[in-house]
Amino acid sequence: MTSCTNTPLGDGRRVLVTIAAAFIVFAGLQAARDIIVPIILASFLAIASYPITVSLRKYLHFPHWLAVCFTVLVDFGFLIGLGFLINFLAKDLSIEVQTTYQPLFETKYNDLMLFLSDHGLDTFVQEKLGSAQDILSAGVIMSITTAIMGKALGFIAITTLVLILMTFFLGEAPRFRSNVDKITASRGCPNIRKFADALQGIQRYLVIKTLISLTTGILAWGLCKYMDVGFALLWGIVAFALNFIPTFGSIVAAIPPILLALLIGGISDAVIVAFGYIVINFMLGNGIEPLLLGKQFGIATSVVLLSVILWGWIWGPIGMLLAVPISVLVKLALENSKDLKWIAMMIDNPPTTIPLPKIPPYTADPGNGPDKGPHKS
Known part of the structure; x- marks a missing residue:
């Protein structure tokens, strides 16, 4: 008797079961996000930061534990500093919007309504959007500011847990690589080497993406500063952070400064800022980044x-x-x-086949363990 798994009906059932299982897994990952996200974030931060640990051991001859502690302190200072800076700028932005930008917005909005009234569209727009006071009211501004500050403070709150996990991951990294070599040598798992190579590729991606994002943030800050767009530092930080998100991040990062340029300087300034963001993202995202990452x-x-x-x-x-x-x-x-x-x-x-920049890979100390002195290349 033919098994159902060898028939088209059996294959169809297997596909349906696979799809159902995928949805169950995704739902479980979403439900456990509060537990999984800090672990995932700590893992990728450890992967991206490990070249610092390797360099400290190789060039400055730090013991492994000291190199790990120094790496974690660098990440701690960066993350906490970034969180407090965003929180501080969000407070200033809230005050500036209410005192400066809200009157400008009301003037621009009223001019737009006068233009639309000549074409019989003012009533339709007001029904959809409401008045200028409704769109940019103090309540709306405070809710947006509170949400930004809440996210920043929440980010700071989980940073401690993330850095603790990251410390253990960095501390065990050489031992992990040594164990991978043992497994490969004993043929205990033939695909483990491919997994380790993938981690090295992710390490290169995270390091290069961080450098590209940092360059994007600096150029965005310079553009906004040159065009007298308020809170240029904030928009530079936003461009840096959102550049990690492919395609969508660059678009979202450009919207606030373009709207602010439109509000303060008019259409010409908004067009220049928009063109500047396009040039920055095209030059880095479509030029330099593919050249480095392939x-x-x-x-x-x-x-x-x-x-x-x-x-x-x-x-x-x-x-x-x-x-x-x-x-x-x-x-x-x-x-x-x-x-x-x-x-x-x-x-x-x-x-x-574009060659990648040389970044120190995961290293091991076979037979010595991670705390037996500097790494020997």
């Missing part, structure tokens, strides 16, 4: 965009920031599955 992960661009939406739905902003590295690990898992390998092949985009 297509090393082998994932189609459309799949990257869909993964941003999916992981943003599951884990919020952190999921959007880490959508690409997470998708790489998921693709690797699919490649090593007999039943789901076809999915990995479908979303595959052959990598280019």
Whole structure:
């Protein structure tokens, strides 16, 4: 008797079961986001920061524990400083909006209504948007500011847990690599080397993406400063943070300064700011970044965009920031599955041969452990 798994009906059932299981897994990941997100964030911060630890051991001959502590202190200072700076700028922005930008907005809005009234559209727009006071009221401003400050304070609150986890991950990194070498040598798991290589690729991606995002933030700050757009430092920080989100992040980061330029200087200033953001993102996002990264992960661009939406739905902003590295690990898992390998092949985009910058990989101290002195290359 023929098994149902060899018939079209059996294959259809297997596909339906796979889809149902995927939805269950995604729902579980979303439900456990408060527990999983700090672990995921700590893991990727450890991967991105490990070159600092390696460099301190290799060039300054720090013992491993001291190099780990110094790396964590650097990350702690950066994250806490960024959180407090955003919180401080959000308070100033709230005051400035109420005292300066709200009267300007009301004037621009009334001019727009006069223009629309000549074409018989003012009533329709007012029904949809309301009055200028309704759109930019003190209550709306405070709610937006409170939300921004709440996110910043919430980010600071989980930073302690993230850094504690990161300390342990960095401390165990050399031992992890040593264990990978032992497993590979004993043929205990033939695909573990591929997983370790994927982690090195993610490490390169995070380091290079951080440098590109930092450059984007500096250029955005310079553009806003030159065009006299208020709170240029804040828009530079926003451009830096959102540049980690493929495509969508750059668009969202450009909207506030463009609107502010339109409010203060008019259409010409808004066009110049918009053009400046386009040039910055095209030069870095479509020029330098692909040159450095190539297509090393082998994932189609459309799949990257869909993964941003999916992981943003599951884990919020952190999921959007880490959508690409997470998708790489998921693709690797699919490649090593007999039943789901076809999915990995479908979303595959052959990598280019552009060489990547030399970044210190995970290192091990075979036979000595992580605390037996500096690494010997």
